[in-house]
Amino acid sequence: MISENIKSVKERINAACKRSGRNPEDVTLISVSKTKPLEMLKEAYAAGSRDFGENKVQELCDKIPEMPEDVRWHMIGHLQTNKIKYIIGRTALIHSVDTLHLAEAIEKEAAKRGLVVDVLVEVNVAGEDSKFGTSDIETNKNLIRNVSALLHLRLCGLMTIAPYTDDPETNRPYFKALRELLYSDDMRVFFPEKPVLSMGMSGDYEIAVEEGATHVRVGTGIFGERDYSVR
Numbered sequence: 769m770i771s772e773n774i775k776s777v778k779e780r781i782n783a784a785c786k787r788s789g790r791n792p793e794d795v796t797l798i799s800v801s802k803t804k805p806l807e808m809l810k811e812a813y814a815a816g817s818r819d820f821g822e823n824k825v826q827e828l829c830d831k832i833p834e835m836p837e838d839v840r841w842h843m844i845g846h847l848q849t850n851k852i853k854y855i856i857g858r859t860a861l862i863h864s865v866d867t868l869h870l871a872e873a874i875e876k877e878a879a880k881r882g883l884v885v886d887v888l889v890e891v892n893v894a895g896e897d898s899k900f901g902t903s904d905i906e907t908n909k910n911l912i913r914n915v916s917a918l919l920h921l922r923l924c925g926l927m928t929i930a931p932y933t934d935d936p937e938t939n940r941p942y943f944k945a946l947r948e949l950l951y952s953d954d955m956r957v958f959f960p961e962k963p964v965l966s967m968g969m970s971g972d973y974e975i976a977v978e979e980g981a982t983h984v985r986v987g988t989g990i991f992g993e994r995d996y997s998v999r
């Protein structure tokens with residue numbers, strides 16, 4: 769089941785790339801495995817998945833040693849400063865830097881260990897109260913400037929979580945807004961030549977790819993519905 773799901777998600781990504789004149793090689797599919805048991809992650813790995821997303825530090829730390837070493841782990845959930853020490857140096861990318869306070873705490877831990885940590889700034893494009901990050905443009909621009917100045921962080925791009933919706937088209941303006949923020953005249957200089965746009969989940973990743981996503985985070989579409997009651 770998981771391998772078929774991955775195959776079909778990839779086909780849909782390829783089709784979205786075709787529609788928008790993009791190269792499928794520029795889109796990374798992250799298998800969001802939060803709450804899912806190791807057997808399912810191993811199935812996804814066997815089907816070719818090397819990028820896995822988790823949103824809880826404890827779960828990430830439990831899973832890392834159980835999976836092959838070439839897995840790239842993506843921290844996609846809210847990160848508390850007191851937990852940075854458990855994941856520092858173990859993630860390929862931290863997607864959820866939403867405050868300068870958090871960025872500085874990662875900086876401190878990374879400096880202590882002589883590491884440079886790849887991060888994204890999380891932007892709450894739709895301004896939803898339930899989500900982390902802010903929609904205020906100036907606040908986000910200041911965060912981008914300040915994060916890029918930290919020596920032990922490498923600001924790779926931006927991430928957003930769009931609203932939950934039955935009609936993915938309604939999220940198109942948010943994906944567009946994230947891309948426009950990154951490519952704006954005053955912000956583009958703070959990002960690398962090939963920047964990361966982490967946007968799009970099971971319900972809307974095709975739209976996100978059409979709007980320039982380089983990383984899509986798909987959970988339900990690969991592993992099925994999550995059951996939080998058993999945890």
Ligand SMILES: *Cc1c(COP(=O)(O)O)cnc(C)c1O
Pocket residue numbers: 800802823844845929969970971985986987988989
């Ligand atoms: C859970 C989660 C996802 C995956 O959500 P699905 O709708 O199951 O694809 C993506 N991004 C973040 C930040 C998440 O927490």
